[in-house]
Amino acid sequence: EGIPYDILARLGLWNPQAPVRTITDGSERTSASASDDTESIELKTLEKSNGTTSGYVAGIPSRKQKEEVLVVEDGDAEEDPTTPTAPVQIELSEAFAGTETHTKDKVKGKGRAAPVDDDDLRVPMFPAMNSVQRASQPSMPPPSLIVPGAMAPPPLPVPKLAAGSPSLMPPPSAPIRRPAGASPAASARNAQYRPTPSSSLGVPPSSSSSLGVPQQRSTLQLPPTHSQPPPKPRQKVILTPGHSPLDWANHQRSLPFVPLRRITPDELATHGARKNSAKVYWTVLEGRVYDITPYLPYHPGGEKELLRVAGKDGTKLFNLTHSWVNWDNMLRGCEVGILVSGNEMPVKARVEGGSDGEDLESMD
Numbered sequence: 001e002g003i004p005y006d007i008l009a010r011l012g013l014w015n016p017q018a019p020v021r022t023i024t025d026g027s028e029r030t031s032a033s034a035s036d037d038t039e040s041i042e043l044k045t046l047e048k049s050n051g052t053t054s055g056y057v058a059g060i061p062s063r064k065q066k067e068e069v070l071v072v073e074d075g076d077a078e079e080d081p082t083t084p085t086a087p088v089q090i091e092l093s094e095a096f097a098g099t100e101t102h103t104k105d106k107v108k109g110k111g112r113a114a115p116v117d118d119d120d121l122r123v124p125m126f127p128a129m130n131s132v133q134r135a136s137q138p139s140m141p142p143p144s145l146i147v148p149g150a151m152a153p154p155p156l157p158v159p160k161l162a163a164g165s166p167s168l169m170p171p172p173s174a175p176i177r178r179p180a181g182a183s184p185a186a187s188a189r190n191a192q193y194r195p196t197p198s199s200s201l202g203v204p205p206s207s208s209s210s211l212g213v214p215q216q217r218s219t220l221q222l223p224p225t226h227s228q229p230p231p232k233p234r235q236k237v238i239l240t241p242g243h244s245p246l247d248w249a250n251h252q253r254s255l256p257f258v259p260l261r262r263i264t265p266d267e268l269a270t271h272g273a274r275k276n277s278a279k280v281y282w283t284v285l286e287g288r289v290y291d292i293t294p295y296l297p298y299h300p301g302g303e304k305e306l307l308r309v310a311g312k313d314g315t316k317l318f319n320l321t322h323s324w325v326n327w328d329n330m331l332r333g334c335e336v337g338i339l340v341s342g343n344e345m346p347v348k349a350r351v352e353g354g355s356d357g358e359d360l361e362s363m364d
């Protein structure tokens with residue numbers, strides 16, 4: 001058991017040239033000093049009590065002997081020699097003045113032969129590795145780790161953050177990717193979240209174009225459709241107050257009933273947008289003649305658009321514009337007759353040159 005003393009000697013924990021060695025060799029007490037005599041006496045006592053000198057091997061004292069001798073040096077002969085106290089430090093300090101001290105526990109505790117083992121001696125760094133104190137003295141290792149004959153721990157790599165360091169590449173410049181269709185204002189807003197090229201903490205830019213990968217479109221964006229031209233902007237007409245569709249529905253019911261009559265294209269033409277002093281406008285939807293004059297201020301598409309069909313058949317244009325509109329129901333109170341050809345008119349009416357006063361019931 002125990003650590004070979006040659007290893008202890010290499011590690012500086014034991015010096016064969018130290019006075020301690022002469023003390024343990026009881027047969028060589030010829031030119032001892034006063035202190036040596038005292039130590040020899042105590043050694044004899046120990047030999048008596050133990051009855052053996054088994055701890056002495058080739059002039060190198062065993063650890064137990066060292067402890068006993070150290071107890072003697074401590075001046076307390078009755079102290080338990082196995083008590084883990086500081087005498088070892090005293091002895092080693094005297095043997096190697098100016099060098100590092102080691103406690104007995106470190107040698108004895110786990111029976112290890114390497115007191116410089118980092119697992120046992122690892123202590124928190126002070127100053128810290130990246131502290132200002134260490135930076136001012138970069139070559140000075142921690143004093144608690146100095147062991148004679150042992151290598152100092154290699155300095156931990158400290159990252160160099162200084163600009164221009166040849167070991168570090170400069171941060172790549174972040175390409176500014178602007179999505180298609182983004183407004184300059186939106187790009188300006190997003191710019192504050194984009195890492196600047198000078199920032200070393202920014203996320204490295206991922207330039208997909210440099211990798212040959214086509215840039216992905218946003219999944220929220222509708223696929224482009226080139227089959228149809230873009231629709232024209234809707235021409236919204238601001239209706240005057242009190243002329244909403246609901247208002248028209250109420251107003252239509254209040255219109256007086258007009259007996260339906262046969263209306264020729266010539267009579268229809270007299271109710272057109274031009275040369276109409278009466279300002280009464282008629283139109284035809286699927287053969288039925290409607291007076292659209294009261295509806296003009298209610299038309300969501302505006303009066304101008306509605307007057308395009310005044311004095312003529314407006315079925316085609318109506319359906320091209322809004323075929324979904326239920327014109328039959330909307331213009332029920334505005335109906336004035338049915339469109340007939342000139343040949344369908346009675347002879348009397350044709351001779352008289354008009355159909356005014358001829359309703360459909362009288363013609364039947």
Ligand code: HEM
Pocket residue numbers: 234235236237283292299300301302305306307308309314317318321322325327330331
């Ligand atoms: C002849 C009887 C007509 C009636 C009863 C009528 C009725 C209506 C109605 C109810 C709407 C609203 C449709 C909706 O919001 O979905 C509308 C919108 C419109 N109408 Fe007419 N319309 C008539 C004739 C015309 C004509 C001849 C034109 C012109 C060619 C026209 C042009 C428009 C336009 C452009 C709109 C869209 C207004 C908007 O965008 O809000 N309408 N019309």
